Structure formats: C-alpha cells, structure tokens
Amino acid sequence: MTRKPMNYWTGSAHDLAQCYPASDANGENGYIRISRDNVVVYMHIWIWEQIFGPVPVGYEIDHINGVRTDNRLNNLRCIPKAMQRRNAAKRQDNTSGVQGVSRWETTRRGNQKVEMWRATCHDQSGKQVIKAFSIKKYGEELAFQMACDARKQMEKDYGYHPNHGR
Numbered sequence: 001m002t003r004k005p006m007n008y009w010t011g012s013a014h015d016l017a018q019c020y021p022a023s024d025a026n027g028e029n030g031y032i033r034i035s036r037d038n039v040v041v042y043m044h045i046w047i048w049e050q051i052f053g054p055v056p057v058g059y060e061i062d063h064i065n066g067v068r069t070d071n072r073l074n075n076l077r078c079i080p081k082a083m084q085r086r087n088a089a090k091r092q093d094n095t096s097g098v099q100g101v102s103r104w105e106t107t108r109r110g111n112q113k114v115e116m117w118r119a120t121c122h123d124q125s126g127k128q129v130i131k132a133f134s135i136k137k138y139g140e141e142l143a144f145q146m147a148c149d150a151r152k153q154m155e156k157d158y159g160y161h162p163n164h165g166r
Contacts, residue, residue, distance in 0.1 A: 009034040009043070013050035016043060017076075020069040030068040044071045048078060060084045082126035096144070100151045104132065117143040119151035123158050 004024070009016065009032075020032060027033045032043040048061045055061060055078060062084055064075050096102055096117075104118045118132040131150040133143040154160075 013047045017047050017051075017071050017073050019067070019072055019075075022067075022069055025069050032069055032071070044068075044076055047071055047073075048076055052078070082122060082124065098148050098151065100154070101144070101147045117147035119147045119154060121151065121154040121158055121160070129154060129158075 004026075016034075022030070024032055027042070033040050034043050034046060035041075036046060044063065045055065045061050048055060051073065058081055059078050060081050062077050062079050063070055064077060067075070091099075094102075100120050102118060102120070104116045106114050108114055115135040116132040117135065118130055120128060120130045123129055131147070131154075133146040133150075135143045137143075138146060
C-alpha cells in the first residue's frame, strides 16, 4: 500500500461517500480508516453518522455488496448485528468451500468417535441453529451434500442476504 498524500481523506461526508479501490484500504481488516479530530475512525461509520446520525446500540453499518471500500450511500445500511451475519463473506478459514458447512468430529461416551458434516447458521434472534449429518450413517459424500442442502434451506428460512457467502 502506498501512503496517500496529506489531506487525501479530508472533505465532507458527501464528498467521501464513493467507491474506492481496494488498494486504498488502510486497516488490516480491509476497511478505510481516517482521522477526524485526532481520532482514527472507520470511514463508512463516520460517513453514516455525519449524514444520518449516531449508529444505535446493537446496530452496525453494512456494506450491502460486501466491498469494504465502497462507501457510496446506496451501498451502506444500518442493520442489527444479528442481521449483519446474514450478509457476511465466506470465512477465510473455511475448508469445505461452502459457507456455514463444516466437518465436525467429537468423542462420545465410551470413547466412541463420531464424524459429521454439519450446517450452521443464525436465526432472526441471533441464536445459532445446527443440523448435523453422520458420515457413518450416510457416507462422506451424501452427508456433505445433505449439510449443503440444509444450509441452503436455512438461508431461505432465516432471510439471509443473496450476497451471503460470496
């Protein structure tokens, strides 16, 4: 990342509410951070608060299209944290290739090893919902496919955003 010239990020919220290249991200999490009154803040939150007022407790500013440097007003929305989970990118540590689907192993009584594919998501209240499919019972491929199908259905049932898992 090249350092931006002095006063690069100055301007009004309306002036700064635009789409920037990913190379402008200066936070380790991919967001643009700016300094206002000797305080470092995330640009998208600052823009929102300047135009619409403070972000209520329990809410977050969401980039609808998932591009963390796209701070256009039509790409920002203020939503509850539980709803924010329904528009999340696929985790970087995902090994299954499918959002919310993972391989899971545990040991039950008698040292019995149990291996499963499971689908997880959060309902409207933020409570985690899990459906697990035994590899021993269904086989590796079928259990994986069942978990993928269950996850897809969960996304419909709990109102996940179409961009979720992009």
